[in-house]
Amino acid sequence: MGEYSIGVDLGGTNLRAAAIGHGGTMIEKVEGATKLSAGRDAVVADIVASIVRLRSSGGAEHLAGIGIGTPGIIVIEKGIITESPNLPGFENFAIRDEIERLLHAPVLLENDANAAALGEKWMGAGRDVDDLVLLTLGTGIGGGIISDRKVLHGFVGMAGELGHMTVIPGGNPCACGNNGCLEKHASATAVTAMARMMGLGENPSAKDVCEMALAGNLKAQVVFERMGSALGIALATLVNIFNFPLYLLSGGVLPAWDLFAPAMFDELQRRSFVFRNTTTRIEKATLGNEAGLFGAAYLPFQSRIIAPPV
């Protein structure tokens, strides 16, 4: 095998890390809770301990480096997180340099949705393409854009904020200041909110609503039709903008695919002549919550073949 890298997926809830070989084989994985209540330094200590453990299992193999995927806005060249509501205490903290200092190994930082998109490109549903867009349908909606095999970062690293595309100009208010953001109409949270408004319980999870819909509940089915329609509007615009061959969906709402996909494809057919006239694919991502681990682990390998983003 020769060489491996370590990918870390630092989320607000879970902390995962894995040693992955140059060919994409997962060697070992560790996971636990992100102990935010114990403070930032305790979380950093957990990250370091995970990496040390994975490193020892790497044996005599060469460690190419460490990649860390994390929610929030990353300033890549500085290796810091400037804004991350899900990781209190980490804002403007020099996480990359600190972990490099503690472990004496090169560390690369990336936004979690970008890392997931890169992971799907490397070892998941996007292996056969150079360009793809990933939408993660979870509590919010994250986006990652892979263009010419690389993450599209934009000039300050904020590209891919696809959850804040306007899909319904007078739609639901979003904490970002907008009305009608995609994530207010198509995330797991949006599914819950729509279901509550339709009288389907106090706080049903997207999974609950999915089960109701599959059991024949018409209101629950309408929730997913609306969610699929909002998603289709956004995808139609993305397809008209990028003309990429592949758009991937992942996240907690994915099991409801059969419920939301018909409305989604209806909107795509109607709203995107690029979709109608090409072999554009809209598909499920295949790596699940390991996509971010794979993408983070890929960063050290990729940094050697392409210049780092400026």
Next chain:
Amino acid sequence: MGEYSIGVDLGGTNLRAAAIGHGGTMIEKVEGATKLSAGRDAVVADIVASIVRLRSSGGAEHLAGIGIGTPGIIVIEKGIITESPNLPGFENFAIRDEIERLLHAPVLLENDANAAALGEKWMGAGRDVDDLVLLTLGTGIGGGIISDRKVLHGFVGMAGELGHMTVIPGGNPCACGNNGCLEKHASATAVTAMARMMGLGENPSAKDVCEMALAGNLKAQVVFERMGSALGIALATLVNIFNFPLYLLSGGVLPAWDLFAPAMFDELQRRSFVFRNTTTRIEKATLGNEAGLFGAAYLPFQSRIIAPPV
């Protein structure tokens, strides 16, 4: 100077061509009507005659090649136009190979909006950036995306269909099959349609409506507020997707900037936290209707420094 290239802007109405030096100096320009009524072969003969004339004025300098910008959907590797409502007779015609054959010089084909975006990047308002989006607000709305100094083509060359982003899901019907396309709410044609609906005449041009608004006509002012609002919705989504440093506007509606820009920036402020938190610039393109000529002329120079799009 050493070397020059020839750019051709083949439009449905006008045919322009120019010899441009490697440093971006325009040496000579010729222009006339596109004589579509005389048939395709007559138009091709005019293109060839223009190039021959510019070539003779190039004297002993070396001709790097010929670039042609044209409306419609281009299959770049084949050098053909597959769909172009504005150029009847040119569909699936091997225009690149035919002109190469007649002139014994390398020819490159590009979509006109893409060429205009590339021209602005080379010698216009985008000289200082590597990434930009151009929107041409004319009869329709065209788009060109420059990412890492190159045109973003997508997998079949249809990227940048920004006039068909959905800005108002239940909005005006578009010939593409969608409702609420940007170009049905923010093009010169949309300005005319809104003005007519508000009783401002039978078929006022965007220029007429602009003059009415500047003279204090409140209805005409509302037309540009609505147009600016639709444009702002689209730009907010583009800024959230790309986080590019620069978005340029050009085309016939541009002189109304002061009338539509306030509503446009209001939407951007409200709908894009990426816009609010960065130094993103929304500006007028500077090359006017010569942008496409510059971009077309740049194609032969660029093809030597980067691999051709696959």
